[in-house]
Each structure stands twice: as C-alpha cells, then as structure tokens.
Amino acid sequence: MKKIQLILLMLSAISVTHSLSAQKFYLDFHTGYAFRTNSQTLSLSNYSYVYSGSSYIENYDQVYVSLGKGVNFGASLGYMFNKNIGAEAGISYLIGGKFEDNESSTSFYTTTYNSVQSHSLSAKMFQFNPAIVLTPGFKTINPYAKFGVLITSGSIKYNTYTNNNGSSITDQTQKLSGGIGFGITASIGALYTLSKKTSLFAEITSINAAFAPNKGEITKYNYNGIDQLPTMTVSQKEIIFQNHYIQNNSPSTSEPSTALKQRYPMSSIGINIGLRINI
Amino acid sequence: MMKKIFYKLCIVLMLGLFTGNLSAQGFYATINAGYGCSLSGQNSDIVNASGVIYPYVFYADNIYYPGYNFYQSYDATQVYLSLGKGVSLGGSLGYMLNKYVGAELSINYLLGAKTTGTGHMTYTGGAYGYITTESLSAKMLQIKPALVFTTGMDKINPYIKFGVVANSGTITHSTNYTGDSSYSYQEQKLNGGIGLGFSASLGATYKLNKKFSLYAELQTNNLSFAPTKGEIIKNTYNGVDQLPSMTVSSIKTDYVDHYTLINGSNNSEPGKALKVKYPMGNVVLNIGLKINL
Numbered sequence: 001m002k003k004i005q006l007i008l009l010m011l012s013a014i015s016v017t018h019s020l021s022a023q024k025f026y027l028d029f030h031t032g033y034a035f036r037t038n039s040q041t042l043s044l045s046n047y048s049y050v051y052s053g054s055s056y057i058e059n060y061d062q063v064y065v066s067l068g069k070g071v072n073f074g075a076s077l078g079y080m081f082n083k084n085i086g087a088e089a090g091i092s093y094l095i096g097g098k099f100e101d102n103e104s105s106t107s108f109y110t111t112t113y114n115s116v117q118s119h120s121l122s123a124k125m126f127q128f129n130p131a132i133v134l135t136p137g138f139k140t141i142n143p144y145a146k147f148g149v150l151i152t153s154g155s156i157k158y159n160t161y162t163n164n165n166g167s168s169i170t171d172q173t174q175k176l177s178g179g180i181g182f183g184i185t186a187s188i189g190a191l192y193t194l195s196k197k198t199s200l201f202a203e204i205t206s207i208n209a210a211f212a213p214n215k216g217e218i219t220k221y222n223y224n225g226i227d228q229l230p231t232m233t234v235s236q237k238e239i240i241f242q243n244h245y246i247q248n249n250s251p252s253t254s255e256p257s258t259a260l261k262q263r264y265p266m267s268s269i270g271i272n273i274g275l276r277i278n279i
Numbered sequence: 280m281m282k283k284i285f286y287k288l289c290i291v292l293m294l295g296l297f298t299g300n301l302s303a304q305g306f307y308a309t310i311n312a313g314y315g316c317s318l319s320g321q322n323s324d325i326v327n328a329s330g331v332i333y334p335y336v337f338y339a340d341n342i343y344y345p346g347y348n349f350y351q352s353y354d355a356t357q358v359y360l361s362l363g364k365g366v367s368l369g370g371s372l373g374y375m376l377n378k379y380v381g382a383e384l385s386i387n388y389l390l391g392a393k394t395t396g397t398g399h400m401t402y403t404g405g406a407y408g409y410i411t412t413e414s415l416s417a418k419m420l421q422i423k424p425a426l427v428f429t430t431g432m433d434k435i436n437p438y439i440k441f442g443v444v445a446n447s448g449t450i451t452h453s454t455n456y457t458g459d460s461s462y463s464y465q466e467q468k469l470n471g472g473i474g475l476g477f478s479a480s481l482g483a484t485y486k487l488n489k490k491f492s493l494y495a496e497l498q499t500n501n502l503s504f505a506p507t508k509g510e511i512i513k514n515t516y517n518g519v520d521q522l523p524s525m526t527v528s529s530i531k532t533d534y535v536d537h538y539t540l541i542n543g544s545n546n547s548e549p550g551k552a553l554k555v556k557y558p559m560g561n562v563v564l565n566i567g568l569k570i571n572l
Contacts, residue, residue, distance in 0.1 A: 037476055038503045040321050041555050058540040062553040084379075084430035085437065132481060134428045134439045136379030143380060145428035145439035147481035147497075183319060184499040184562055186479025188426060188441040206441070206477035208501035208560050210319040244356040260357040263321050267501050267560065269477055 024080050026088075028201065030274025031073040034094075036066035038208060038267035044101040044119055053109035063101050067123035067156065068207055068268030070096035074127070083137035088146070089130045094154070096123035117162045125154030125211070125266070129185055142191040142199075150183040150209050156264060173220035176213035179241075181266055183209020191276060199276040209266040214241050215256070307383075309494070310370040311567025315389070317361030318499060319560035325396030325413050327356040332400050332408065358396045362417035362450060363500055363561030365391035369421075378431035383440070384424050389448070391417035409458040419448035419504070419559070423478045436492075437483045444500055446474040450557060466513040469506035469534075474559060476502020484569055492569040499562045505554040507534050 046061035074092025081087070100120045107113040131148025155177040162170045189203025216239040221228040229237065238256035245258040330353040368390070373383030393416040400408040425442025450469040456462060482496025509532040514521040522530065531549035538551045 038319055038501050038558060038560050039556060040503065040558060041505075041553070045553055055542050059537070060539075060551075060553050061537045064556060084432075132437075132439070134430055134437060136377075136428070136431070143428065145426070145441055145479075147439045147479055184479075186439070186441050186477070186481075186499065188428070204441075206479060206499075206501050208319050208477075208499050208562075210321065210560075244354075246352065246354045248352050260322070260326060260355055263319075263359060265319060265321060265558070267319055269501075 025279040026078045026080070026276050027279055028076045028078070028274050028276040029073075030075070030092075030201075030272045031071070032205070032270050032272030033071055034068055034205070034207070034268035034270025036064065036069040036265075036267070037206070037269045038265055039064035039066040040265045041065075042121070042264075044099060044121065045103075046101050047103040049105045051105075051107040051109055063099060065099045065121060066265040066267050067096050067099075067121065067125075067211070068094070068209065068266040069099075070094055070123075072127070072270065072272075076129075078133065080133070084135060086133040086135070087131070088133055088148075089128070092127045092129065094123065094125040094127060094152075096125065098122040113165050115162070115164045117160070119161075120159045121156065123154060123156045123211070123264070123266070125152050125181075127152045131185065131187075135191075140193050142193070144187075144189055144191065144203075146185070146187040146189075146203075146205075148185050150181075150185045150207055152181040152183070152209060152211055152266060153179065154211075156211075156213060169222075169224055171220065171222045172218060174216055175219050176216045176241075178214040179212055179261075181209055181211030183207055183266065185209075187272075189272075197278050199278075200273070201276055202271070202273045205268075205270050205272055207266065207268045207270070210263045211266050212241065212261040212263040214261065215239065216241065305375055306572040307373050307375070307569055308370065308572060309373070309383075309385070309567050309569045311368075311494075311565045313367045313498070313563045313565035315363050315365055315367055315498075315500075315561035315563035317359065317364040317558075317560065318562045319501075319558060320359035320361035321558045322357065323360040323394075323415070325358045325360060325394060325415065326398075327358055327396050329354045329399040330401075331403055358394060360394050360415060361558040361560050362391050362394070362415065362419075362504070363389065363502075363559040364394070365389055365416075367563050367565065371423075373427060375427070375429075379429055381427040381429070382425070383427055384422070387421040387423065389417065389419040389421060389446075391419065407459045409456060411457075412455040413453070415450060415452050415557075417448060417450045417504070417557070417559070419446050421446045421500070425478065425480075429484075434486050435483055436486070438480075438496075440478075440480040440482075440496075440498075442478050444476050444478040444502055446476070446502055446504055446559060447472065448504075450504070450506060461517055463516045464513065465511060465515075467509055467511045469509045471507035472505055472534075472554075474502050474504030476500060476559070478502075480565075482565070490571050492571075493566070494569055495564070495566045497562060498565055500560060502559050503556040504559050505534065505556045507554070508532070508549075509534060509552075 044063040048059045076090035078088030103117045128151040131146040135144035158174045187205040191199040233253040235257040241261040369387030371385030375381035395414040398411040425440040429438040452467045480496045480498040484492040484494040526546040528550040534554040
C-alpha cells in the first residue's frame with residue numbers, strides 16, 4: 001500500500017514538473033483600469049473671462065487628453081512553447097473615460113451677460129493584442145513580461161454644448177469612427193498559483209497607440225431644443241477624413257465634406273487583474 | 280483600491296525576483312545605437328499644403344485681413360508628428376538578480392529628426408504667392424530604469440524589459456516665409472520640464488564568449504514632453520534682426536498648466552501660455568554590445 005502511495009506521489013510530482021516545463025494552452029479573463037500616458041493637448045482647455053466694466057480677469061487651464069484612459073475587460077488565449085516562452089492573443093473592450101472642458105464668458109457691465117461653451121470627448125474601442133510572453137517559470141509566484149502589438153478600432157464621441165446667455169442653446173454630438181489604430185503594448189506582472197488548473201494574476205500594462213478615425217457623422221444637433229438634422233445637408237452632417245485631399249472652391253453639399261485625418265492619442269498605463277485557467 | 284492592488288503587485292514581483300536560480304547573478308554594461316520611428320504620432324499645426332488663393336479679399340467693412348486665405352483650390356497632406364523620431368545613442372548598467380530576472384539603468388541621447396511641413400500658395404492667374412516651411416525637432420536626454428526578464432537560454436537569449444522613462448531636453452521650432460516682396464525667419468527654443476512615461480523592449484542577446492554578447496532589440500517609448508519655457512532666439516524680416524525691437528513678452532514664454540491674467544499681460548515679463556504636450560512616442564531598433572563585468 002505504501003509502495004502504491006509512493007508511486008502515486010512520484011507520478012504526481014512528475015506530472016506537476018512536466019506541466020511546468022511542457023507546452024500548454026491557457027485562457028485568461030481580466031479587467032482593469034488605465035490612466036492616460038503620452039497625452040496630448042487637443043483643442044480642449046478650460047477658460048473663463050469675467051468683465052466688470054473697469055477690469056477683466058481671464059483664467060486658463062490646460063486639459064491633457066488620451067482616449068486610452070478608462071475601464072477595460074477582456075480575455076486572452078495563450079500557449080507556452082516551453083516553461084519560459086509563450087505567445088498569446090488577447091481581445092479587450094475599452095470603455096473610455098470622458099475628457100471635458102468648459103469655456104465661459106461673463107460680463108457684469110451695464111447688464112449681466114453670460115455665455116458658455118463646453119466640449120466632451122470619449123472613446124469606446126475593441127482592442128486586439130497578440131504578444132510574446134517571457135517568464136522564469138517559478139512555481140507559486142511566477143513573474144512574467146509581455147511585449148506585443150495592438151490593433152484597435154471603435155468610435156469616438158465628441159459633444160459640443162453652447163449656451164449664449166440663454167437666448168441660443170445648441171447641443172451637438174459627433175461620432176467619429178472607421179479605420180484601425182496600431183500601437184505597441186508591454187506588460188509586467190505575476191501569476192499566483194491557486195491550483196494546478198487556476199492562477200490569479202495582476203499586471204501593469206503600457207499601451208503606446210493612436211487612432212485616426214476615417215469618417216465622422218453628426219448624430220445630434222439641437223438648436224433651442226429643436227432637431228436641426230433634417231434641414232442639414234450631407235456635407236454638413238458627414239465628413240470623410242483623409243491623409244490627403246484636394247478641394248476646389250465649390251464642394252458639393254450632397255456629398256460628405258473632406259478634411260485631414262486627426263489622430264487621437266490612445267496611450268495608457270493600466271493595472272489589470274485576472275484569472276488564468278490552464279487548459 | 281488601485282493603490283492596494285499596485286502595492287500588492289509590487290510585493291509579488293519583488294518576491295518573484297529574489298526566488299529561484301541565483302547562479303547567474305552579475306553586473307553587466309551595454310552600449311547601443313539605434314533609430315526610432317515615430318509611434319502614436321499626433322497632428323500639429325504642420326501640414327503639407329499647396330493651393331491657389333484669391334490675392335485680395337475685402338470684407339464688407341472694407342478691411343483686408345491678411346491672415347485669412349480664400350482658396351480657389353486647396354491640396355493638403357497630413358503630417359503626423361512625434362519628436363521621438365531619430366537617432367538614439369546610449370548605454371546601460373545592469374544587474375541580474377538570477378538567471379531570469381534583472382534590473383538595469385540606461386541613459387540615452389535622442390538626436391531627433393526634423394518633421395517639416397511646407398505650404399506653397401500661388402495667387403489666381405499664376406502670380407507668385409508665398410512659400411512657408413515649418414519644422415520641429417528635439418534633442419533629448421533619456422533615463423530609463425527597467426526590470427529585465429530573460430529566458431535564461433545560453434547561446435541566444437530572448438528578453439523583455441519594462442520600465443519608466445524620464446526625458447528632458449530642447450525642442451527647436453522654426454518657421455520660414457518667402458513671399459513675393461518679403462521674407463522672414465523665426466526660430467524658437469522650447470525647454471525646461473521633464474517628460475515621464477514608460478519604456479519596454481523585446482530583444483535577444485547572442486553570446487560571443489563568456490564576456491561579450493551582441494544584442495538587437497525593439498524598444499517602445501510611451502511618453503510626451505511639455506516644455507516649461509520658450510524663447511525666440513532668431514527673428515529676421517527681410518534679413519533684418521527683429522529681436523531688439525521685440526518686447527520680453529513676445530520673445531519669452533512661460534508655459535504653465537494654469538494661469539490667470541488680470542487686465543491683460545505685462546509686456547516687460549515673459550508671456551504666459553498653456554503648456555503644450557509634444558508626442559515623443561517611438562519604436563526604436565537598437566543594436567548593441569553587452570559586456571559581463
């Protein structure tokens with residue numbers, strides 16, 4: 001009986017050792033939050049102007065934007081070629097955080113006058129991330145690093161609201177989409193083995209990417225609460241973004257207008273936590 | 280919550296670093312050179328454009344606004360800017376905690392390439408118009424502490440590095456204008472401040488002997504740089520230096536995240552403006568020599 005137990009113990013040990021050193025597939029599920037990096041100064045900034053008749057005060061505040069900021073969740077399928085090197089392909093969805101600014105102008109001279117303009121910008125993106133994985137292959141706590149590329153696509157929502165002393169109020173939303181953004185990702189993290197089958201992991205991920213949508217459409221345009229979209233021409237509502245375009249002085253109003261592509265920063269540094277299942 | 284997770288992750292990583300095979304501990308030094316292509320480049324004011332413009336356009340108030348162009352035709356090409364583009368030279372000092380994990384500190388000098396946009400406008404009827412050329416480039420010193428993960432293989436040893444990058448230096452912004460009756464040139468230096476970001480590399484060392492290895496790596500730097508000071512160091516109009524007649528506020532600029540003006544600005548002090556972040560993102564192909572010390 002003791003011999004059988006000893007043999008079983010040895011087999012188990014061999015099995016565990018083998019599983020650590022041999023090829024194997026794994027699946028992981030993760031979620032996390034990313035902060036902006038490589039952010040840029042777009043057209044967003046906070047500004048206030050107050051005029052009292054004898055003097056005026058202006059306040060300026062910069063707003064740094066990277067649409068890679070936000071919550072993400074996803075899954076990866078990976079394969080370890082040996083205990084040190086692997087490759088994985090991950091898919092994730094980014095629910096981007098909002099960037100906002102506010103510009104106001106107030107005058108207390110003779111009569112009070114106040115005008116406000118605010119903008120907001122956010123993105124929702126699918127991200128595909130193939131990567132190479134290196135790890136020392138430790139048993140209980142196993143650090144690792146990943147390096148890969150990022151392919152991203154989705155939409156950016158750009159909202160503009162203006163209120164001109166209550167007499168004219170506009171509310172406009174533009175959706176920017178199409179095209180694919182590319183970048184490079186890198187992560188460091190560690191796996192904590194729960195059982196032969198499952199591990200928890202936590203990692204820090206850096207994404208260095210940008211996204212240039214190739215079309216835009218105004219999806220909402222209200223003036224004093226009345227929908228203006230039915231009266232707008234195609235060229236006013238739709239826009240095609242190109243790296244190069246030629247325009248004459250009488251562009252057609254029945255076709256989308258054209259403009260140069262605008263790249264939006266998508267870079268971030270984030271913390272992800274997740275569960276890995278060895279298949 | 281996030282902080283707790285971050286600290287726990289750090290502890291887990293540190294535990295991982297000091298566990299395992301200690302036989303490969305040792306210091307090493309590297310020297311490397313490479314070229315960086317722009318990554319996550321952004322739009323700036325720089326574009327390549329050509330067009331035909333109406334020479335004289337008057338508004339109803341009979342005033343000509345020279346800043347406004349009315350195009351008969353316009354041909355524009357976008358120019359994406361990342362000042363991380365260019366030649367990178369550097370070296371590092373590292374220490375392998377064991378066969379698989381190490382830490383290193385590297386210093387690089389980025390000799391940034393120029394990004395240029397040219398505007399060429401002619402007046403209707405073919406009359407000569409003007410040419411503008413605007414360019415930006417950077418020279419930066421970068422410090423990169425990083426963790427190193429290797430497979431511990433003998434002859435060809437793949438590795439990944441992950442760390443932070445601190446970056447400081449100077450951006451040169453020049454504008455050249457040549458019109459039918461005048462020409463001008465302006466050069467501005469932008470410096471001060473430190474850009475922070477993240478750096479990662481994927482590469483492999485090729486062992487030549489016990490002491491030396493060659494390596495090649497693909498490195499990505501994820502950062503931007505917002506200078507805190509700007510100064511116009513050259514401004515000529517038809518060849519005549521304009522700097523002596525310019526006010527301090529038009530020559531020098533302090534860039535800040537927030538500022539307040541009361542009844543306008545003071546001409547005898549540097550002007551104030553909101554900071555502008557310049558993209559420094561790149562992907563660099565480095566080759567180098569590793570020396571085990």
